Amino acid sequence: MDTGAIRRRMALGMAVLTASGLLALAAPGSAQAASYCAGRKVKDLPFSTGVVHVYKRDGYVCAVTFPTESSSAKRPMSVSVQARGNRPVVDKGRYSHHAGPVTVHAGHRCVWIKGSVERGAVSSGWILC
Numbered sequence: 566m567d568t569g570a571i572r573r574r575m576a577l578g579m580a581v582l583t584a585s586g587l588l589a590l591a592a593p594g595s596a597q598a599a600s601y602c603a604g605r606k607v608k609d610l611p612f613s614t615g616v617v618h619v620y621k622r623d624g625y626v627c628a629v630t631f632p633t634e635s636s637s638a639k640r641p642m643s644v645s646v647q648a649r650g651n652r653p654v655v656d657k658g659r660y661s662h663h664a665g666p667v668t669v670h671a672g673h674r675c676v677w678i679k680g681s682v683e684r685g686a687v688s689s690g691w692i693l694c
Contacts, residue, residue: 601666602627607693610678614685617644617678621693624672629665630680637661643681649674649691 604622614634620627630644642664647653648671656665669676675691 601629601663602668608678608689610680610687610689612680612682612685612687615642615680615682617680617687617689619678619693624670625668626671626676626678626693627666627668628678628680629663629667630682631663632682635662640683641681642683643679645679647677648672649676653677653679 602618602620604620604625604627606618607621608619610617610619615630615632617628617630626646626648628644628646630642632640632642639659639661641658642660643655643657644665644667645653645655645657646667646669648669651669654667654669656667658664664680664682671693675694676689677691678687678689680687
């Protein structure tokens with residue numbers, strides 16, 4: 566490989582890193598969830614005390630629950646994803662930052678997503694069919 570090709574690859578790598586850094590600064594909430602889930606964001610499920618970010622890639626669905634108010638105190642949080650015909654995959658506990666990520670292979674089937682932070686909760690019904 567010649568010196569010119571190496572320089573072009575280094576320049577491309579730096580451009581990609583710079584662009585990803587700018588995206589992380591521009592949209593911290595979605596960039597935060599994107600670091601946990603692969604794929605593209607397909608839905609946000611907001612509720613009174615938080616939001617569930619939902620991502621999809623190659624038949625897999627991933628979800629993460631974040632509280633609306635950041636705090637270092639641990640509090641009850643949960644997220645679950647259920648592909649139609651299967652049992653739900655659940656992450657439930659006392660967390661300070663987020664619940665999840667939870668990933669299931671849904672293929673082309675509908676999924677039901679639930680999330681909660683303290684007393685607030687959301688349930689999607691069958692979506693992404």
